[in-house]
Amino acid sequence: QDILGKNDALADAMKADFAARRIFVLNLMGSPGSGKTTLMEATLCALSGEMRIAVIEGDLFTSKDADRIGACGAQVVQINTAGGCHLDAAMVEKALQSLKLDDLDLIVIENVGNLVCPAEFALGEDAKAVVLSVTEGDDKPMKYPLMFKESAVALINKTDLLPFTNFDLPQATEDIKTIHPGAAVLPISATKGDGMDVWFDWLRGKVKGKR
Amino acid sequence: QDILGKNDALADAMKADFAARRIFVLNLMGSPGSGKTTLMEATLCALSGEMRIAVIEGDLFTSKDADRIGACGAQVVQINTAGGCHLDAAMVEKALQSLKLDDLDLIVIENVGNLVCPAEFALGEDAKAVVLSVTEGDDKPMKYPLMFKESAVALINKTDLLPFTNFDLPQATEDIKTIHPGAAVLPISATKGDGMDVWFDWLRGKVKGKR
Numbered sequence A, B: 001q002d003i004l005g006k007n008d009a010l011a012d013a014m015k016a017d018f019a020a021r022r023i024f025v026l027n028l029m030g031s032p033g034s035g036k037t038t039l040m041e042a043t044l045c046a047l048s049g050e051m052r053i054a055v056i057e058g059d060l061f062t063s064k065d066a067d068r069i070g071a072c073g074a075q076v077v078q079i080n081t082a083g084g085c086h087l088d089a090a091m092v093e094k095a096l097q098s099l100k101l102d103d104l105d106l107i108v109i110e111n112v113g114n115l116v117c118p119a120e121f122a123l124g125e126d127a128k129a130v131v132l133s134v135t136e137g138d139d140k141p142m143k144y145p146l147m148f149k150e151s152a153v154a155l156i157n158k159t160d161l162l163p164f165t166n167f168d169l170p171q172a173t174e175d176i177k178t179i180h181p182g183a184a185v186l187p188i189s190a191t192k193g194d195g196m197d198v199w200f201d202w203l204r205g206k207v208k209g210k211r
Ligand SMILES: Nc1nc2c(ncn2[C@@H]2O[C@H](COP(=O)(O)OP(=O)(O)OP(=O)(O)O)[C@@H](O)[C@H]2O)c(=O)[nH]1
Pocket: A030, A031, A032, A033, A034, A035, A036, A037, A038, A039, A065, A112, A113, A114, A157, A158, A159, A160, A161, A188, A189, A190, A191, A192, B135, B136, B137, B138, B140, B143, B164, B165, B166, B167
């Protein structure tokens, strides 16, 4: 319990600093391969012209995700946990040192691909978002409820593959709303673009709110 | 480190008991929604006539997976970790008390959906297997190497969806072999049946080896 206490204290300090700098910070989570990096690639393409975005990438090993984000022209830093299953505030604090924080509107932290413990560790973020891909199955909200309870928005990704799955979108949406009545549930396809406008508007609203 | 030490001691004792009973035990892992339960449903349908199989299901919450396995007629017990991100030997030991272990040939333990820490906790198994679905992306072996290093077999599932993904099967296979040269890499479709014969033969060989 002490670990969470220390983590929360540091996260609170970071959150205060982000508030002073008027930067909206999002903690982006989801299973391995749910589409978090693809979502960020599409988001950077659409929004880099109207807001200044930096990305912190979290993975066990490799800089594969940061390389993809860097190719979009955004500030990016890769955290390697060397086997750790989630990011914590200390790792993010260290990564922030490689970013130029002045003049930023949005920082997105892509957490380690894991539908379990990342939801328990605050990183100083203003909000959490979870990406659930339809190919994972519609039972995930009920089986991994904490992630959905903590997330302000649930992006149901890869809707282009819906015709090839048994994913029940109304049921999954209802389950998420049962777990977290205030959550926004956004069906999207990060590769085909379906529903992405609603996601971009959600981000625009949050960034404006911090200005 | 002490936690792993205690866990390993218990796991070793269980492994010895399984050896005495001549039961082959498999620890089945993979991301949430990679297809572990679907694989077991298809495996039970194909092999229940020739070998006596029990399944231990591990999830944070719900008995959804055990209910699916129970409908196949196999002995099954559901472990709920109440938020824990992996199974450990103590949880499995407790679950074993609800199974009739006499006359079993095979026990499959479906671990919590998580590509990270389950690979670190021995459960008394003879071997580990990892299910990677093509919809998760071909970068997973390099990004989550421990899981592939520990697994004797990597099942590349949902090959029926290959035409709709950018998954590079030869590259993923090469990466797995680089991480774990002795691993068997089996492309399968748990729902369509492609490649499943090779998987069934792999299991037959292991069960016979324990007889
Ligand atoms: N069909 C389809 N595929 C998608 C979509 N979004 C992502 N993908 C594919 O899903 C795979 C995984 O995408 P990533 O963006 O790397 O997933 P991730 O969540 O960042 O994965 P990790 O960082 O390893 O946890 C890739 O092959 C993507 O091309 C989508 O909307 N539709």
